[in-house]
Amino acid sequence: MYKVENIKVLDEKKEFIQKIFRLFDSKEDLNKSLLGTGYSGSVWKISDKLCLKVRPMTYYTEIPENFKKCENLCVPLKTFISQSGKYIGFVQKYLNLQNLEYLIKNEIKLSEKQAANVLCDILKGLKVIHENGYVHRDFHPGNIMLTTKDRNVMAAIIDFDEMKCTTPETRACFQYNGYQAPEIVFNNDIYNDKSEMFTMGIILWELIQGKCPFGGYNFFGKVVEESWDKYTQNREFYNDRVKVALMTLPNYLGKTEGISDECASLLRLLLDFNRANRITAKEALKHPFFRRSLENEYQNKTEYGINNKNIIYMSERE
Numbered sequence: 057m058y059k060v061e062n063i064k065v066l067d068e069k070k071e072f073i074q075k076i077f078r079l080f081d082s083k084e085d086l087n088k089s090l091l092g093t094g095y096s097g098s099v100w101k102i103s104d105k106l107c108l109k110v111r112p113m114t115y116y117t118e119i120p121e122n123f124k125k126c127e128n129l130c131v132p133l134k135t136f137i138s139q140s141g142k143y144i145g146f147v148q149k150y151l152n153l154q155n156l157e158y159l160i161k162n163e164i165k166l167s168e169k170q171a172a173n174v175l176c177d178i179l180k181g182l183k184v185i186h187e188n189g190y191v192h193r194d195f196h197p198g199n200i201m202l203t204t205k206d207r208n209v210m211a212a213i214i215d216f217d218e219m220k221c222t223t224p225e226t227r228a229c230f231q232y233n234g235y236q237a238p239e240i241v242f243n244n245d246i247y248n249d250k251s252e253m254f255t256m257g258i259i260l261w262e263l264i265q266g267k268c269p270f271g272g273y274n275f276f277g278k279v280v281e282e283s284w285d286k287y288t289q290n291r292e293f294y295n296d297r298v299k300v301a302l303m304t305l306p307n308y309l310g311k312t313e314g315i316s317d318e319c320a321s322l323l324r325l326l327l328d329f330n331r332a333n334r335i336t337a338k339e340a341l342k343h344p345f346f347r348r349s350l351e352n353e354y355q356n357k358t359e360y361g362i363n364n365k366n367i368i369y370m371s372e373r374e
Protein backbone atom coordinates (compact mmCIF):
# COMPACT_ATOMS: atom_id res chain seq x y z
CA MET A 57 0.00 0.00 0.00
CA TYR A 58 2.78 2.37 1.01
CA LYS A 59 4.76 1.56 -2.11
CA VAL A 60 1.80 2.18 -4.41
CA GLU A 61 1.20 5.60 -2.84
CA ASN A 62 4.86 6.43 -3.18
CA ILE A 63 4.95 5.63 -6.90
CA LYS A 64 1.80 7.66 -7.46
CA VAL A 65 3.38 10.70 -5.82
CA LEU A 66 6.54 10.32 -7.85
CA ASP A 67 4.50 10.03 -11.04
CA GLU A 68 2.50 13.12 -10.26
CA LYS A 69 5.67 15.09 -9.57
CA LYS A 70 7.28 13.88 -12.78
CA GLU A 71 4.22 14.71 -14.86
CA PHE A 72 4.05 18.14 -13.26
CA ILE A 73 7.69 18.84 -14.14
CA GLN A 74 7.28 17.49 -17.68
CA LYS A 75 4.25 19.71 -18.27
CA ILE A 76 6.20 22.81 -17.24
CA PHE A 77 9.19 21.70 -19.36
CA ARG A 78 6.87 21.45 -22.38
CA LEU A 79 5.36 24.86 -21.65
CA PHE A 80 8.84 26.38 -21.87
CA ASP A 81 9.89 24.27 -24.89
CA SER A 82 12.68 22.70 -22.90
CA LYS A 83 15.25 20.67 -24.85
CA GLU A 84 16.67 19.26 -21.61
CA ASP A 85 16.44 15.57 -20.70
CA LEU A 86 14.56 15.48 -17.39
CA ASN A 87 16.61 12.52 -16.18
CA LYS A 88 19.84 14.48 -16.54
CA SER A 89 18.77 18.00 -15.65
CA LEU A 90 18.59 17.88 -11.85
CA LEU A 91 20.70 20.80 -10.60
CA GLY A 92 20.41 20.33 -6.88
CA THR A 93 18.26 19.41 -3.96
CA GLY A 94 17.92 21.26 -0.69
CA TYR A 95 15.97 20.84 2.50
CA SER A 96 12.56 20.89 0.82
CA GLY A 97 12.91 21.33 -2.92
CA SER A 98 14.59 19.99 -6.05
CA VAL A 99 15.75 22.20 -8.89
CA TRP A 100 15.88 21.23 -12.60
CA LYS A 101 17.45 23.03 -15.53
CA ILE A 102 14.89 24.01 -18.18
CA SER A 103 17.33 25.86 -20.47
CA ASP A 104 20.48 28.02 -20.28
CA LYS A 105 18.23 30.82 -19.03
CA LEU A 106 15.64 29.12 -16.80
CA CYS A 107 15.29 26.47 -14.10
CA LEU A 108 12.40 24.95 -12.15
CA LYS A 109 12.15 24.41 -8.41
CA VAL A 110 9.51 21.94 -7.20
CA ARG A 111 8.59 21.29 -3.59
CA PRO A 112 5.55 20.05 -1.66
CA MET A 113 2.79 22.69 -1.53
CA THR A 114 2.67 22.88 2.27
CA TYR A 115 3.06 26.65 2.54
CA TYR A 116 3.45 29.62 0.25
CA THR A 117 4.94 33.09 0.70
CA GLU A 118 3.79 35.83 -1.63
CA ILE A 119 6.81 37.70 -2.98
CA PRO A 120 6.43 41.44 -3.80
CA GLU A 121 6.45 42.10 -7.57
CA ASN A 122 9.23 44.68 -7.30
CA PHE A 123 11.70 42.00 -6.12
CA LYS A 124 11.83 40.83 -9.76
CA LYS A 125 13.52 44.11 -10.73
CA CYS A 126 16.55 43.36 -8.55
CA GLU A 127 18.99 41.07 -10.39
CA ASN A 128 20.51 40.00 -7.08
CA LEU A 129 17.26 38.36 -6.00
CA CYS A 130 16.53 35.15 -7.90
CA VAL A 131 12.78 35.09 -7.24
CA PRO A 132 10.14 33.02 -9.05
CA LEU A 133 9.19 34.50 -12.42
CA LYS A 134 6.17 32.19 -12.76
CA THR A 135 4.52 29.90 -10.22
CA PHE A 136 2.57 26.69 -10.93
CA ILE A 137 0.57 24.33 -8.72
CA SER A 138 0.13 20.65 -9.64
CA GLN A 139 -3.36 19.37 -10.44
CA SER A 140 -3.97 17.76 -7.04
CA GLY A 141 -2.42 20.73 -5.26
CA LYS A 142 0.40 18.57 -3.84
CA TYR A 143 3.30 20.35 -5.49
CA ILE A 144 4.29 23.92 -6.23
CA GLY A 145 6.73 24.79 -9.01
CA PHE A 146 8.69 27.99 -9.42
CA VAL A 147 10.25 28.94 -12.74
CA GLN A 148 13.25 31.14 -12.05
CA LYS A 149 16.41 32.39 -13.71
CA TYR A 150 19.10 29.72 -14.15
CA LEU A 151 22.31 30.67 -12.33
CA ASN A 152 25.27 28.89 -13.91
CA LEU A 153 27.90 28.83 -11.13
CA GLN A 154 28.03 27.34 -7.64
CA ASN A 155 26.64 28.57 -4.36
CA LEU A 156 28.89 30.19 -1.75
CA GLU A 157 28.79 27.09 0.44
CA TYR A 158 30.73 25.31 -2.30
CA LEU A 159 33.53 27.89 -2.00
CA ILE A 160 33.59 27.61 1.78
CA LYS A 161 33.49 23.80 1.78
CA ASN A 162 36.36 23.67 -0.66
CA GLU A 163 38.29 26.35 1.21
CA ILE A 164 38.45 28.57 -1.86
CA LYS A 165 39.36 31.96 -0.44
CA LEU A 166 38.44 35.16 -2.26
CA SER A 167 40.64 38.24 -2.36
CA GLU A 168 39.16 41.25 -0.58
CA LYS A 169 38.30 42.76 -3.95
CA GLN A 170 36.46 39.64 -5.09
CA ALA A 171 34.70 39.40 -1.72
CA ALA A 172 33.72 43.09 -1.96
CA ASN A 173 32.06 42.48 -5.32
CA VAL A 174 30.19 39.41 -4.12
CA LEU A 175 29.18 41.14 -0.88
CA CYS A 176 28.02 44.26 -2.70
CA ASP A 177 25.68 42.14 -4.85
CA ILE A 178 24.27 40.33 -1.82
CA LEU A 179 23.77 43.60 0.06
CA LYS A 180 21.88 45.11 -2.90
CA GLY A 181 19.50 42.13 -2.69
CA LEU A 182 19.21 42.27 1.10
CA LYS A 183 18.51 46.01 0.96
CA VAL A 184 15.46 45.39 -1.24
CA ILE A 185 14.20 42.58 1.04
CA HIS A 186 14.69 44.62 4.23
CA GLU A 187 13.42 47.95 2.90
CA ASN A 188 10.19 46.22 1.89
CA GLY A 189 9.75 45.02 5.47
CA TYR A 190 10.75 41.38 4.96
CA VAL A 191 13.42 39.02 6.24
CA HIS A 192 14.73 36.10 4.15
CA ARG A 193 15.07 33.87 7.25
CA ASP A 194 16.98 31.11 5.45
CA PHE A 195 19.98 33.30 4.77
CA HIS A 196 23.19 31.25 4.59
CA PRO A 197 25.89 30.57 1.93
CA GLY A 198 23.92 27.63 0.48
CA ASN A 199 21.23 30.12 -0.55
CA ILE A 200 23.57 32.56 -2.27
CA MET A 201 24.56 31.60 -5.81
CA LEU A 202 27.06 32.92 -8.30
CA THR A 203 26.43 33.35 -12.00
CA THR A 204 28.29 34.81 -14.95
CA LYS A 205 27.11 38.16 -16.27
CA ASP A 206 28.89 39.78 -19.23
CA ARG A 207 32.12 37.88 -18.48
CA ASN A 208 31.91 38.93 -14.82
CA VAL A 209 30.64 37.10 -11.79
CA MET A 210 27.46 38.20 -10.03
CA ALA A 211 25.92 36.93 -6.79
CA ALA A 212 22.19 36.41 -6.23
CA ILE A 213 20.11 35.33 -3.25
CA ILE A 214 17.89 32.26 -3.87
CA ASP A 215 15.27 30.24 -1.95
CA PHE A 216 12.54 32.56 -0.68
CA ASP A 217 10.47 29.74 0.83
CA GLU A 218 10.92 30.91 4.42
CA MET A 219 10.69 34.65 3.80
CA LYS A 220 8.33 36.53 6.13
CA CYS A 221 7.27 40.09 6.95
CA THR A 222 9.20 41.44 9.91
CA THR A 223 6.88 41.67 12.92
CA PRO A 224 7.43 41.40 16.69
CA GLU A 225 6.45 37.74 16.32
CA THR A 226 9.02 36.88 13.64
CA ARG A 227 11.42 34.19 14.77
CA ALA A 228 14.36 32.42 13.10
CA CYS A 229 13.83 29.29 11.02
CA PHE A 230 16.65 27.53 12.86
CA GLN A 231 18.01 28.82 16.13
CA TYR A 232 21.34 27.14 15.52
CA ASN A 233 22.78 26.94 12.02
CA GLY A 234 26.23 28.41 12.54
CA TYR A 235 25.23 31.74 11.00
CA GLN A 236 22.74 33.10 13.53
CA ALA A 237 23.25 36.29 15.52
CA PRO A 238 23.75 36.23 19.32
CA GLU A 239 20.18 37.43 20.01
CA ILE A 240 18.93 34.29 18.22
CA VAL A 241 21.46 31.76 19.51
CA PHE A 242 21.26 32.85 23.14
CA ASN A 243 17.65 34.11 23.46
CA ASN A 244 15.69 33.01 20.37
CA ASP A 245 14.67 36.68 20.28
CA ILE A 246 12.81 38.50 17.47
CA TYR A 247 14.51 37.84 14.12
CA ASN A 248 14.91 40.99 12.05
CA ASP A 249 17.03 42.65 9.34
CA LYS A 250 19.89 43.19 11.80
CA SER A 251 19.98 39.45 12.53
CA GLU A 252 20.63 38.89 8.82
CA MET A 253 23.39 41.49 8.82
CA PHE A 254 25.24 39.44 11.45
CA THR A 255 25.02 36.42 9.11
CA MET A 256 26.50 38.64 6.40
CA GLY A 257 29.50 39.25 8.71
CA ILE A 258 30.15 35.53 9.22
CA ILE A 259 29.89 34.94 5.47
CA LEU A 260 32.38 37.76 4.77
CA TRP A 261 34.78 36.24 7.31
CA GLU A 262 34.50 32.81 5.66
CA LEU A 263 34.95 34.19 2.15
CA ILE A 264 38.20 35.97 2.91
CA GLN A 265 39.64 33.68 5.61
CA GLY A 266 38.41 30.27 4.42
CA LYS A 267 36.77 29.45 7.74
CA CYS A 268 35.31 31.27 10.69
CA PRO A 269 36.52 30.28 14.18
CA PHE A 270 33.37 31.53 15.94
CA GLY A 271 30.65 30.30 13.58
CA GLY A 272 29.75 29.28 10.05
CA TYR A 273 29.95 26.06 8.07
CA ASN A 274 32.20 24.11 10.47
CA PHE A 275 29.72 24.41 13.31
CA PHE A 276 26.57 23.17 11.60
CA GLY A 277 26.59 22.56 7.82
CA LYS A 278 29.61 20.28 8.04
CA VAL A 279 28.18 18.35 10.98
CA VAL A 280 24.82 17.87 9.28
CA GLU A 281 26.46 16.88 6.01
CA GLU A 282 28.54 14.22 7.75
CA SER A 283 25.46 12.75 9.42
CA TRP A 284 22.05 14.21 10.12
CA ASP A 285 21.45 11.37 12.60
CA LYS A 286 24.66 12.19 14.45
CA TYR A 287 23.45 15.75 14.77
CA THR A 288 19.94 14.88 15.96
CA GLN A 289 21.27 12.35 18.46
CA ASN A 290 23.70 14.91 19.91
CA ARG A 291 21.71 18.06 19.20
CA GLU A 292 22.45 19.69 22.56
CA PHE A 293 26.16 19.04 22.27
CA TYR A 294 26.38 20.65 18.82
CA ASN A 295 24.08 23.53 19.74
CA ASP A 296 26.22 24.24 22.79
CA ARG A 297 29.30 24.24 20.56
CA VAL A 298 27.69 27.02 18.51
CA LYS A 299 27.08 29.05 21.70
CA VAL A 300 30.59 28.54 23.07
CA ALA A 301 32.18 29.44 19.73
CA LEU A 302 30.11 32.62 19.46
CA MET A 303 31.31 33.72 22.90
CA THR A 304 34.88 33.82 21.54
CA LEU A 305 33.97 36.31 18.79
CA PRO A 306 35.29 39.43 20.64
CA ASN A 307 38.78 37.85 20.86
CA TYR A 308 38.91 37.36 17.11
CA LEU A 309 37.55 40.81 16.26
CA GLY A 310 40.40 42.30 18.28
CA LYS A 311 43.11 40.70 16.13
CA THR A 312 42.33 40.73 12.44
CA GLU A 313 45.84 40.35 11.01
CA GLY A 314 46.13 40.11 7.25
CA ILE A 315 42.83 41.95 6.74
CA SER A 316 42.70 45.55 5.48
CA ASP A 317 41.56 48.25 7.95
CA GLU A 318 38.42 48.87 5.86
CA CYS A 319 37.48 45.20 5.84
CA ALA A 320 38.14 44.84 9.59
CA SER A 321 35.98 47.92 10.23
CA LEU A 322 33.09 46.48 8.18
CA LEU A 323 33.39 43.13 9.96
CA ARG A 324 33.15 44.87 13.34
CA LEU A 325 30.03 46.78 12.23
CA LEU A 326 28.36 43.61 10.94
CA LEU A 327 29.36 41.41 13.86
CA ASP A 328 28.41 43.74 16.71
CA PHE A 329 26.91 41.67 19.54
CA ASN A 330 24.40 44.45 20.15
CA ARG A 331 22.04 44.53 17.18
CA ALA A 332 21.15 48.18 17.79
CA ASN A 333 24.74 49.06 16.81
CA ARG A 334 24.84 46.72 13.82
CA ILE A 335 24.99 48.31 10.37
CA THR A 336 22.04 48.01 7.92
CA ALA A 337 22.37 46.78 4.31
CA LYS A 338 21.88 50.35 3.05
CA GLU A 339 24.59 51.70 5.38
CA ALA A 340 26.93 48.80 4.61
CA LEU A 341 26.80 49.59 0.88
CA LYS A 342 28.28 53.02 1.65
CA HIS A 343 31.14 51.57 3.70
CA PRO A 344 34.69 52.46 2.49
CA PHE A 345 35.42 48.73 2.02
CA PHE A 346 33.46 48.90 -1.23
CA ARG A 347 34.97 52.15 -2.48
CA ARG A 348 38.07 50.48 -3.88
CA SER A 349 36.21 47.82 -5.80
CA LEU A 350 33.41 50.03 -7.07
CA GLU A 351 35.62 52.94 -8.12
CA ASN A 352 38.10 50.76 -9.94
CA GLU A 353 35.58 48.99 -12.12
CA TYR A 354 37.85 48.14 -15.05
CA GLN A 355 40.46 46.48 -12.88
CA ASN A 356 37.76 44.43 -11.20
CA LYS A 357 36.41 43.24 -14.48
CA THR A 358 39.81 41.79 -15.30
CA GLU A 359 40.11 40.20 -11.90
CA TYR A 360 36.59 38.82 -12.12
CA GLY A 361 36.90 37.60 -15.69
CA ILE A 362 35.96 33.99 -16.25
CA ASN A 363 39.66 33.37 -16.86
CA ASN A 364 40.09 33.39 -13.12
CA LYS A 365 41.13 29.86 -12.08
CA ASN A 366 38.65 29.60 -9.22
CA ILE A 367 35.77 30.73 -11.34
CA ILE A 368 36.50 28.17 -14.07
CA TYR A 369 36.64 25.49 -11.39
CA MET A 370 33.36 26.74 -9.98
CA SER A 371 31.66 26.64 -13.36
CA GLU A 372 32.35 22.94 -13.77
CA ARG A 373 28.87 21.81 -12.89
CA GLU A 374 26.49 19.52 -14.65
Ligand SMILES: Nc1ncnc2c1ncn2[C@@H]1O[C@H](COP(=O)(O)OP(=O)(O)O)[C@@H](O)[C@H]1O
Nearest residue numbers: 091092093094095096097099149150151214215
Ligand atom coordinates in the same frame (compact mmCIF):
# COMPACT_ATOMS: atom_id res chain seq x y z
N1 LIG B 1 18.30 29.64 -9.85
C1 LIG B 1 19.06 28.56 -9.76
N2 LIG B 1 19.94 28.24 -10.73
C2 LIG B 1 20.70 27.11 -10.66
N3 LIG B 1 20.67 26.25 -9.62
C3 LIG B 1 19.82 26.52 -8.61
C4 LIG B 1 18.97 27.68 -8.62
N4 LIG B 1 18.22 27.67 -7.50
C5 LIG B 1 18.60 26.58 -6.80
N5 LIG B 1 19.55 25.88 -7.45
C6 LIG B 1 20.21 24.63 -6.99
O1 LIG B 1 19.31 23.86 -6.20
C7 LIG B 1 19.74 23.81 -4.83
C8 LIG B 1 18.53 23.86 -3.90
O2 LIG B 1 17.79 25.05 -4.13
P1 LIG B 1 17.01 25.80 -2.97
O3 LIG B 1 16.09 26.80 -3.59
O4 LIG B 1 17.98 26.34 -1.98
O5 LIG B 1 16.15 24.61 -2.34
P2 LIG B 1 15.75 24.29 -0.81
O6 LIG B 1 14.58 25.16 -0.48
O7 LIG B 1 15.38 22.87 -0.80
O8 LIG B 1 16.95 24.60 0.05
C9 LIG B 1 20.72 24.98 -4.69
O9 LIG B 1 21.66 24.80 -3.67
C10 LIG B 1 21.37 24.99 -6.06
O10 LIG B 1 22.36 23.97 -6.18
Ligand SMILES: [Mg+2]
Nearest residue numbers: 094198199215
Ligand atom coordinates in the same frame (compact mmCIF):
# COMPACT_ATOMS: atom_id res chain seq x y z
MG1 LIG C 1 18.09 26.36 0.09
